[in-house]
Amino acid sequence: MKFAVILLAGSSLMATAAMAANADAIWYGGHIITVDAKASTAEAVAVKDGLIVAVGKKGEVEKAERGPATVMNDLKGKVMTPGFVDPHSHFTYALDMADQVNASPPPVGPGNSPAAIVAAFKQFATARKIPAGELIVGYGYDETQMQGGQPLTRDILDAAFPNNPVYVIHVSGHGAVLNSLAFAKYGISAATPTPPGGIIQRKPGSMEPSGLVMETGYLPVFLNKPKATPAQEVSQLKFAQAMYASAGVTTAQDGASHQADIALLQRHAAANELYLDIVSYAFFLELDPILKANPPATWGKYSNRYKIGGCKIISDGSPQAKTAAFTTPYLTGGPSGQVNWKGELSATQDQFNTAMKLCYDNGLQVLVHVNGDAAVDAALQAHEYAAAGSLGKDRRTVLVHSQFARLDQLDKYVTYKIIPSMFAEHTFFYGDVHVANRGKTQAYFESPLKTAIGLKLLPTNHTDFNVAPINQLWTIWSAVNRTSRTGVVIGPDERITPYQALQAITINSARQYGEEASKGSIETGKRADLVILDANPLTVAPDKIKDVKVVQTIKDGKAIYTAP
Numbered sequence: 116m117k118f119a120v121i122l123l124a125g126s127s128l129m130a131t132a133a134m135a136a137n138a139d140a141i142w143y144g145g146h147i148i149t150v151d152a153k154a155s156t157a158e159a160v161a162v163k164d165g166l167i168v169a170v171g172k173k174g175e176v177e178k179a180e181r182g183p184a185t186v187m188n189d190l191k192g193k194v195m196t197p198g199f200v201d202p203h204s205h206f207t208y209a210l211d212m213a214d215q216v217n218a219s220p221p222p223v224g225p226g227n228s229p230a231a232i233v234a235a236f237k238q239f240a241t242a243r244k245i246p247a248g249e250l251i252v253g254y255g256y257d258e259t260q261m262q263g264g265q266p267l268t269r270d271i272l273d274a275a276f277p278n279n280p281v282y283v284i285h286v287s288g289h290g291a292v293l294n295s296l297a298f299a300k301y302g303i304s305a306a307t308p309t310p311p312g313g314i315i316q317r318k319p320g321s322m323e324p325s326g327l328v329m330e331t332g333y334l335p336v337f338l339n340k341p342k343a344t345p346a347q348e349v350s351q352l353k354f355a356q357a358m359y360a361s362a363g364v365t366t367a368q369d370g371a372s373h374q375a376d377i378a379l380l381q382r383h384a385a386a387n388e389l390y391l392d393i394v395s396y397a398f399f400l401e402l403d404p405i406l407k408a409n410p411p412a413t414w415g416k417y418s419n420r421y422k423i424g425g426c427k428i429i430s431d432g433s434p435q436a437k438t439a440a441f442t443t444p445y446l447t448g449g450p451s452g453q454v455n456w457k458g459e460l461s462a463t464q465d466q467f468n469t470a471m472k473l474c475y476d477n478g479l480q481v482l483v484h485v486n487g488d489a490a491v492d493a494a495l496q497a498h499e500y501a502a503a504g505s506l507g508k509d510r511r512t513v514l515v516h517s518q519f520a521r522l523d524q525l526d527k528y529v530t531y532k533i534i535p536s537m538f539a540e541h542t543f544f545y546g547d548v549h550v551a552n553r554g555k556t557q558a559y560f561e562s563p564l565k566t567a568i569g570l571k572l573l574p575t576n577h578t579d580f581n582v583a584p585i586n587q588l589w590t591i592w593s594a595v596n597r598t599s600r601t602g603v604v605i606g607p608d609e610r611i612t613p614y615q616a617l618q619a620i621t622i623n624s625a626r627q628y629g630e631e632a633s634k635g636s637i638e639t640g641k642r643a644d645l646v647i648l649d650a651n652p653l654t655v656a657p658d659k660i661k662d663v664k665v666v667q668t669i670k671d672g673k674a675i676y677t678a679p
Contacts, residue, residue, distance in 0.1 A: 137182025145190025165671035198365030198644030209355035219255025290329030425480030546599030
């Protein structure tokens with residue numbers, strides 16, 4: 116009897132061990148796009164402890180991995196892809212958006228006129244019961260989409276909100292329109308000189324600010340934005356993560372993190388409140404205090420789903436706001452009526468050189484915001500200065516946007532092993548504006564993804580959220596179609612295939628982060644970061660790609676978003 120008991124006990128232990136070896140879950144019954152090196156598809160994927168343990172034929176995966184406790188998930192004809200790896204956005208902007216007015220123009224919001232923006236602000240103020248004296252902030256103002264060309268001004272906001280400081284963040288994220296109480300709050304007046312690299316629009320015949328401030332002229336506002344309470348931080352973090360997860364994003368970027376942003380994300384990571392992987396890039400003007408608080412040896416390593424990935428240098432502004440720096444003039448003049456306006460760099464070449472060298476010397480990855488070709492020149496010069504003696508070392512340096520990079524500059528990207536992270540959504544949102552501002556030839560080479568792929572640069576393609584919505588299917592759609600708001604194809608020769616566009620937000624983005632061994636494709640041994648879609652973006656009509664919906668987002672094998 117004792118022998119029998121031992122046998123029974125042994126069998127139980129072996130059964131338990133066998134169950135432990137089986138997959139936690141298997142997905143099957145749909146179209147599984149692996150984005151592996153062979154561009155293969157699969158019938159089933161098995162996951163164990165947050166990792167992919169088998170990919171292939173359904174029968175073979177089940178035979179190898181299915182056990183009594185394995186959860187079988189029938190895709191019912193839906194489509195699975197790798198989780199979307201966000202190559203560039205501003206995650207902490209989403210925290211603020213939880214308590215801001217959406218003043219974006221259609222199709223993102225209602226703000227296609229000053230009256231529509233004021234109406235949205237009034238509705239928000241009423242719903243929130245905002246008292247007199249309290250600041251009200253909105254986002255998404257786009258002067259290029261105002262009906263009749265009427266801009267939003269200080270006077271319009273004053274008339275609507277005489278008792279509240281109000282400002283509306285420009286769609287570029289590089290400026291805002293303020294009312295008088297907001298100007299007083301942030302110490303900007305007729306006596307305030309326009310800082311180098313900045314814009315303070317003035318009333319005609321006066322030094323009085325008319326409303327719009329941009330670039331360095333916006334810094335007093337940006338650096339003193341409202342501080343959330345601890346309870347608000349928790350609520351805002353839930354809001355922001357849910358927004359990204361609903362878009363299929365499993366790795367998110369905070370693309371220009373200030374010291375306070377890094378501290379905030381570290382606090383919440385330490386409290387285990389992150390379910391997305393979040394990567395910060397430290398703002399170059401605050402590198403000294405950030406490095407003092409975070410020694411270089413701690414960068415590039417996740418701690419509770421958060422890491423500082425590297426440094427972020429801002430080289431110029433935005434082309435739609437006419438603050439991007441070019442080597443030739445804008446055809447429509449400057450944002451304040453300047454003649455022969457080429458835009459301006461955000462800082463001096465010496466400042467760029469010093470920041471790049473500081474990061475390179477500490478072995479840190481660098482992302483540089485560049486839009487105009489003069490800004491690309493400045494970034495390449497900074498690389499040549501900082502990387503002297505090893506110009507072609509693979510540092511995963513990224514030139515973010517690279518919207519108007521010239522072909523000769525892209526050739527240097529190849530030589531210097533620089534990654535272009537492009538912004539094809541601009542072809543929809545601002546393609547018509549770029550044609551007017553820069554001319555057809557230059558506008559049609561905006562975000563030249565096909566050329567970059569032909570040069571084997573492995574480009575990524577981003578939303579720059581909240582400049583554009585955090586909608587990854589829109590990034591695929593825009594790269595494939597390049598259709599403007601008015602239906603014009605902006606650069607037909609630079610359109611790419613849906614599969615190439617998918618690579619740009621999966622495996623190429625994972626490589627940009629140096630995480631291609633663990634993310635970006637559905638392969639054995641990689642993390643089970645997965646997205647389920649209601650249709651196949653590779654086979655639907657190209658103009659319907661933007662209508663494909665995220666059904667479920669899975670992070671490390673667990674659902675973090677399920678569509679209602």
